[in-house]
Amino acid sequence: MSDIQVVLAHADAREERTVTTGTKAWELFAEDPSVIAARVDGELRDLAHELAPGDVVEGVAIDSDDGLAILRHSTAHVLAQAVQELFPEAKLGIGPPVENGFYYDFDVETPFVPEDLEKIETRMRKIIKEGQRFTRRAVTDAEAINELADEPYKIELIGLKGSGHGEDAAEGASVEVGAGELTIYDNHRRNGELAWKDLCRGPHLPTTKRIPAFKLMRSAAAYWRGDEKNKQLQRIYGTAWPSKEDLAAYLHRLEEAERRDHRKLGRELDLFSFPDEIGSGLVVFHPKGGVIKRVMEDYVRQRHIEEGFSYVGTPHISKEGLFHTSGHLPYYADTMFPPMEMEGSNYYLKAMNCPMHNLIFRSRGRSYRELPLRLFEFGSVYRYEKSGVVHGLTRVRGLTQDDSHSYVTPEQAPDEIKHLLEFVLSLLRDFGLDDFYLEMSTRDDAKKDKFVGSDDDWATATAVLEGVARDTGLELVPDPGGAAFYGPKISVQCRDAIGRTWQMSTIQYDFNQPKGFGLEYQAADGSRQQPVMIHSAKFGSLERFFGVLVEHYAGAFPPWLAPVQVQGIPIAERHNDYLYDVAKRLQAAGIRVEVDDSDDRMQKKIRNAQLQKVPFMMIAGDDDLAAGAVSFRYRDGRQDNGVSIDEAIARVTAAVESREQV
Structure with a gap:
């Protein structure tokens, strides 16, 4: 075997390497477990890609943008394999990576239910544990049509490729077909047995064991190729991350996003x-x-x-x-x-x-x-x-x-x-x-x-x-x-x-x-x-x-934007008129104020104001009336008792004029 020269590119430097013919990209990165693919002369390649003289090679880390896309696309393949193992009659649509995750479309007789997703996720974990190897091979259009004869949607994509519309056939179609050669990825078990295959441009992870953390999120209906005239397929969405900690952080962000969902808050706050x-x-x-x-x-x-x-x-x-x-x-x-x-x-x-x-x-x-x-x-x-x-x-x-x-x-x-x-x-x-x-x-x-x-x-x-x-x-x-x-x-x-x-x-x-x-x-x-x-x-x-x-703001607008800036809360009915007088002074200062004169107890009134995310509350009882003051309560629960009315109004107007959050 003869020696060849390649260039190993780093973020800030390049070094020439002497390797033998037949060297695979993974051999350059054997000591860096974060590398899951390679960029060779600017093109993304599997780590199994065989290097040629003069190749400029750069490692693709799993936490980079390209690395995340490869991780998620590989996980989409594992999803599809698991579905076909559990539901053998399922026909494959398209399975691309998307922002923060992936999806795969399936033609199945019965829509997926949450219990199905649990079974699929369990089967995916088994496939990942097996460490199946992703192997790429080039095929002609005719060979691909023959091999995928039972996959009508894949056959359609291959036909569209021939017409020059492969990449534009549908969202995500570019991960399967394009203007160049067709490739199929085989999943091999450790004993060499073929476990599954799919039409795909790649690249993929070296093995399924390189999928550190994933979760299936939900299923939904989706028209084939996004066209309402086509058949409705079942789409399974999932997410995959470089570590379990990253996955947990993402799920926490989703929970926080759900808590902040403006559609939900719009109803709750009557906006x-x-x-x-x-x-x-x-x-x-x-x-x-x-x-x-x-x-x-x-x-x-x-x-x-x-x-x-x-x-x-x-x-x-x-x-x-x-x-x-x-x-x-x-x-x-x-x-x-x-x-x-x-x-x-x-x-x-x-x-x-x-x-x-x-x-x-x-x-x-x-x-x-x-x-x-x-x-x-x-x-x-x-x-x-x-x-x-x-x-x-x-x-x-x-x-x-x-x-x-x-x-x-x-x-x-x-x-x-x-x-x-x-x-x-x-x-x-x-x-x-x-x-x-x-x-x-x-x-x-x-x-x-x-x-x-x-x-x-x-x-x-x-x-x-x-x-x-x-x-x-x-x-x-x-x-x-x-x-x-x-x-x-x-x-x-x-x-x-x-x-x-x-x-x-x-x-x-x-x-x-x-x-x-x-x-x-x-x-x-x-x-x-x-x-x-x-x-x-x-x-x-x-x-x-x-x-x-x-x-x-999770609905808790800064005072200058809040629809109600001050909520007056009388402790008893005899305190109503006092707070209405305070409200008039606030209104004269340009402040939006309401007085809760309902029959609810004081604690319920405070709770209602908190749920409506009112920035300030002014609470009045007998002592406040006697002192010409209020108990001044902030949205976060802080409270100052015995605040003069002038001081309370000054605090509110200053907060509104500053346009800052409190």
Whole structure:
């Protein structure tokens, strides 16, 4: 056997290694148990991959992003094997890794029940304990069809691959088929016996024993390839982690997320609801939710005015020609509500505000002296989200955008984007979100037909956005292909109180709509020039941001946002009038206050206020009346007795004005 040279790449260095022909990648990492795969010349490979001269090899750790995906995909295979061992007639769909876990779809006669998941999980543990080896082999399309003759869904994917649509066949299809060769993974027991096989691109763990911790979570119905016209399959969801401690921490996060679920808290705190009579994804805000929404809107409107924006208003519907001019209809028609025919024209519920703002800009001649021209509104828009993705306030069909559009000269664009980004971050901080990173969404150059504009325009816009984003010093994560059809964008990604990430604000550079609408301004030299249009939604939508805040604060809003800021609690009926007088003074100071004059005992009244997450309670009894004071109680249970009314009011107003949590 001859020697060959390979390069072992580390995070901060590279070293040349001499190995013999036939050396497998795992031999380079035999002393590092955390490595479960290899990246060879940039491509992910199994550790059983045979090295060639000149290969650059890097270990993939199980706790890296790629390592977690490989772990979860391998666990999905174990799930599928266990299901077919327990339910031999089950036909295989698709089983990809997803964020925090994996799933696999099955065609079975009877839907899975929780007892089935317990049996499947037990069988999976047996397979893992056996230490079955994942072995990859390449096959032709014909060989794969022959081997998988009893798997109709796999045969369909192979056929789609032949038509060039394999990767786009369905969510997760890319883990099985693609443009290259087909591969099948065999699971072998230690004695060499074939235990199971599946169509898959890989890579996988070396053996099932390298799965440290997993759990099946639930089952649900799912249409094959996500198409409602296709058969409904049964999907089993699971999660897998590099250690039992990681799994326990994840399950704890799920429990915390369930406790904070804005849909549950919305009912308990009487904030909002989704009446069936109105329709899916259409919210009504109740009085307490309406208070929060109004406070948010008032504050954001005032901040926009302070930042140089002019408040405008536009209608909810428009003739379809407007959305052809803006370029939206060819790209967004599927997510817009169907048109309404009226007086010989088709009208659409608007799904975006920008076309109407363009008409405001175009309503009269503009001079360079007016630029930047900043227009802002709380615009109600409607999007026909599929019923399967509608989710509380965070994915709705009717939403209110805090939408702004800045019209600037090309030279002004960098400063305007900087101004917008600073404004966005300050607003989010005001609402208690201060853990950010930025995402840079650019055009997919391999799919230019999905975007409009010249290469030069895209290069200029991308460079401007990226330069401003980097100047913030925040982490900048690339999002290739995630741009809007008319231009690149920066997204502000926020982490909430339990570490989940939410996309909030977006800033988009648009050189296309001004061209489509024929927008112009008179430059200093008298020439007519085309402005750049910069879109910005500070929260994305008011509804979604409301839902995020409910979960971030677990319903315990800071005093300035709380629908009821003070709850008056009389110990006995004779103390009612005293607390109503205190309430009048609080209301005069702009504080939202209620007095619980029910027949409940004092402890029950306190408990009710705590359940409603009221920031402050003012309790009054005989001693308080005599002293002109109250017992001042905080939401967390702290209490100061004998606090003068003036001091109590001062504490509340100071907390509200500071916009801080208490």
